[in-house]
Amino acid sequence: MISAGPTARRRAALRALLPAVDGGAGVDALLVSDLVNIRYLTGFTGSNAALLVHADGDAASRFCTDGRYRTQAAAQVPDLETVIDRASALALAAQVFAPGVRRLGFESDAVTVDAHDALAAAAEGVALHRAPGLVQRLRAVKDAGEVEALRRACAVGDAALADLLAAGGLRAGRTEREVAHDLEERMRAHGADGPAFATILAAGAHSAVPHHRPTDTELRRGDLVKLDFGALVEGYHSDMTRTVVLGPAAGWQRELHALVAQAQAAGRAALAPGAETRAVDAAARGVVERAGRGEEFVHGLGHGVGLQIHEAPALGKTATDVLAAGMVVTVEPGVYEAGRGGVRIEDTLVVHDDGPELLTHTARELLEV
Amino acid sequence: MISAGPTARRRAALRALLPAVDGGAGVDALLVSDLVNIRYLTGFTGSNAALLVHADGDAASRFCTDGRYRTQAAAQVPDLETVIDRASALALAAQVFAPGVRRLGFESDAVTVDAHDALAAAAEGVALHRAPGLVQRLRAVKDAGEVEALRRACAVGDAALADLLAAGGLRAGRTEREVAHDLEERMRAHGADGPAFATILAAGAHSAVPHHRPTDTELRRGDLVKLDFGALVEGYHSDMTRTVVLGPAAGWQRELHALVAQAQAAGRAALAPGAETRAVDAAARGVVERAGRGEEFVHGLGHGVGLQIHEAPALGKTATDVLAAGMVVTVEPGVYEAGRGGVRIEDTLVVHDDGPELLTHTARELLEV
Numbered sequence: 001m002i003s004a005g006p007t008a009r010r011r012a013a014l015r016a017l018l019p020a021v022d023g024g025a026g027v028d029a030l031l032v033s034d035l036v037n038i039r040y041l042t043g044f045t046g047s048n049a050a051l052l053v054h055a056d057g058d059a060a061s062r063f064c065t066d067g068r069y070r071t072q073a074a075a076q077v078p079d080l081e082t083v084i085d086r087a088s089a090l091a092l093a094a095q096v097f098a099p100g101v102r103r104l105g106f107e108s109d110a111v112t113v114d115a116h117d118a119l120a121a122a123a124e125g126v127a128l129h130r131a132p133g134l135v136q137r138l139r140a141v142k143d144a145g146e147v148e149a150l151r152r153a154c155a156v157g158d159a160a161l162a163d164l165l166a167a168g169g170l171r172a173g174r175t176e177r178e179v180a181h182d183l184e185e186r187m188r189a190h191g192a193d194g195p196a197f198a199t200i201l202a203a204g205a206h207s208a209v210p211h212h213r214p215t216d217t218e219l220r221r222g223d224l225v226k227l228d229f230g231a232l233v234e235g236y237h238s239d240m241t242r243t244v245v246l247g248p249a250a251g252w253q254r255e256l257h258a259l260v261a262q263a264q265a266a267g268r269a270a271l272a273p274g275a276e277t278r279a280v281d282a283a284a285r286g287v288v289e290r291a292g293r294g295e296e297f298v299h300g301l302g303h304g305v306g307l308q309i310h311e312a313p314a315l316g317k318t319a320t321d322v323l324a325a326g327m328v329v330t331v332e333p334g335v336y337e338a339g340r341g342g343v344r345i346e347d348t349l350v351v352h353d354d355g356p357e358l359l360t361h362t363a364r365e366l367l368e369v
Numbered sequence: 370m371i372s373a374g375p376t377a378r379r380r381a382a383l384r385a386l387l388p389a390v391d392g393g394a395g396v397d398a399l400l401v402s403d404l405v406n407i408r409y410l411t412g413f414t415g416s417n418a419a420l421l422v423h424a425d426g427d428a429a430s431r432f433c434t435d436g437r438y439r440t441q442a443a444a445q446v447p448d449l450e451t452v453i454d455r456a457s458a459l460a461l462a463a464q465v466f467a468p469g470v471r472r473l474g475f476e477s478d479a480v481t482v483d484a485h486d487a488l489a490a491a492a493e494g495v496a497l498h499r500a501p502g503l504v505q506r507l508r509a510v511k512d513a514g515e516v517e518a519l520r521r522a523c524a525v526g527d528a529a530l531a532d533l534l535a536a537g538g539l540r541a542g543r544t545e546r547e548v549a550h551d552l553e554e555r556m557r558a559h560g561a562d563g564p565a566f567a568t569i570l571a572a573g574a575h576s577a578v579p580h581h582r583p584t585d586t587e588l589r590r591g592d593l594v595k596l597d598f599g600a601l602v603e604g605y606h607s608d609m610t611r612t613v614v615l616g617p618a619a620g621w622q623r624e625l626h627a628l629v630a631q632a633q634a635a636g637r638a639a640l641a642p643g644a645e646t647r648a649v650d651a652a653a654r655g656v657v658e659r660a661g662r663g664e665e666f667v668h669g670l671g672h673g674v675g676l677q678i679h680e681a682p683a684l685g686k687t688a689t690d691v692l693a694a695g696m697v698v699t700v701e702p703g704v705y706e707a708g709r710g711g712v713r714i715e716d717t718l719v720v721h722d723d724g725p726e727l728l729t730h731t732a733r734e735l736l737e738v
Contacts, residue, residue: 068579113477113485114501210437
């Protein structure tokens with residue numbers, strides 16, 4: 001007997017969640033329409049697909065995509081019966097009669113109101129039930145292969161930043177845009193398929209803008225320079241932020257950096273299976289608040305990362321998630337002094353029973369370049 | 370009196386469509402939640418926003434985003450009252466009581482079932498009405514500023530390809546991935562903010578795969594090489610495909626290219642205000658079908674292009690759109706001989722009363738490099 005691959009194991013894990021849908025009434029099958037969830041459950045990377053996960057098993061389940069992806073689907077999803085149809089989700093909904101589905105779950109957090117209308121028409125006589133977030137919940141806990149992919153993506157980010165620094169790429173006179181592009185090219189040279197997201201490169205007062213987009217502003221001696229970037233490797237995203245000073249740091253820069261570093265260490269130390277993510281956020285935020293600067297920490301502490309750059313769990317003041325072993329999250333407090341400068345320090349870590357494991361390894365001490 | 374800017378004019382045009390919503394019953398306001406539509410109507414480029422377009426005018430309308438974008442919103446959307454709230458769409462829905470909205474339209478093609486549930490709860494007592502595609506319909510017809518942005522984006526694509534060819538960048542021994550990246554870098558050098566989409570670079574038998582992603586396969590002498598690429602400039606996307614041969618073309622390559630070129634010319638000639646897009650598709654497809662190769666033309670003829678790479682109108686066998694002056698569309702027939710090679714030729718054009726205007730200018734004759 002062939003041992004099940006990771007996607008078959010994920011579909012089996014999803015099946016185990018189906019009886020709890022609709023307040024415990026359960027569903028006979030789940031129609032998955034979110035493309036990232038479909039990639040997770042099948043390995044398919046095309047831009048149009050739907051997946052019917054039947055409670056009875058893979059033999060009763062169906063994958064659907066359109067004619068452009070016939071060859072790709074055969075290669076990536078060899079273990080599921082594939083239907084070729086342009087209107088993927090509707091085609092599968094119409095098919096549910098065959099396997100005898102009476103109660104069909106759908107991703108109410110991904111399906112639009114119009115798409116739901118069309119589904120209801122295509123699956124006439126079948127009852128549609130809201131089933132949001134099931135696959136996202138599974139995706140939050142990474143399997144060994146996923147952690148390996150994230151480890152490689154994080155290593156690419158570390159290597160690219162080391163190269164940039166070694167080459168003197170962070171220097172006065174270069175623009176934010178040039179440095180951001182340079183860093184992205186170095187990630188590519190180390191094997192990234194591309195940046196994990198649009199690189200944030202923010203110099204001087206721009207460093208106080210949390211999500212600043214690079215401009216033609218030149219870096220100047222004395223600037224705080226915030227670099228928030230990541231690599232995309234095999235569909236997985238890395239995420240890291242470092243804030244450095246061009247030249248010797250001023251006292252206020254050194255103090256700001258030390259405060260954020262202390263908050264970040266507190267946040268990392270709070271990562272443990274069973275911890276409420278709002279408590280992890282509070283561990284870091286408390287450090288900033290006790291310094292009287294809570295108002296300048298304007299965002300959540302972090303987020304899960306994987307096939308998407310932002311995914312479950314959320315780490316924030318109002319978050320309701322609970323950590324589990326195998327979750328991969330960022331810890332990224334920031335303190336932003338409007339008009340002057342800000343510091344953010346971010347790492348990506350795996351939650352383990354015996355303490356968190358850093359996947360990003362670049363030194364966290366204040367760097368004066 | 371200050372003359373209205375383009376975004377105010379677009380909001381006024383949207384207002385004119387509100388009485389027709391819900392079969393002519395009309396709505397008092399439309400809640401816009403699609404971020405591209407919001408960019409079109411306000412100029413805002415952030416990642417979280419909602420817009421309430423009130424039938425009574427801009428004074429009664431509201432824009433909403435979260436705290437990260439306070440400064441950006443003030444700069445990009447100075448002409449609308451702005452609400453800062455993390456749950457943008459819900460905050461605006463809850464506000465509709467104030468301006469006395471009883472009937473609220475929402476984008477049922479963008480709002481998920483769960484988001485609709487939350488909206489209904491936040492706007493208790495207000496009737497929600499499906500209003501899909503209104504802004505997309507406006508966006509299909511470009512104003513002068515948009516055509517200029519598309520013209521610049523297309524010029525960047527032309528210039529980058531000319532540079533690649535002049536530099537001998539298309540040669541045997543380079544990989545698909547290298548050439549694709551080279552082309553993207555050249556677009557950036559000409560002022561693109563990035564590629565308009567992941568460049569398709571397909572050599573040899575790969576050229577027969579319509580949406581092939583570049584691999585480490587090396588280009589070889591005698592290969593058909595398909596390049597489908599575009600530049601992103603000020604939020605607008607260009608789109609062009611050329612298929613060349615490395616070295617002297619074989620007879621079958623020359624014939625295939627001539628057939629597609631003839632189909633493409635027929636498609637371009639059929640672009641006129643009032644033309645049904647399915648008829649434009651048929652004009653090009655007929656050429657391929659009469660050559661007995663209709664089965665190998667496996668996709669639609671083209672699509673609108675603007676703030677998104679694919680937008681209204683659709684040009685295809687089952688499309689129901691009608692062309693109007695000012696629409697910007699691609700014309701891109703392809704014939705794909707599985708396992709051997711394919712040819713696609715694509716231009717971006719503006720529909721005018723006195724005939725279509727090409728925005729992409731690279732020669733369409735078969736190039737042997």
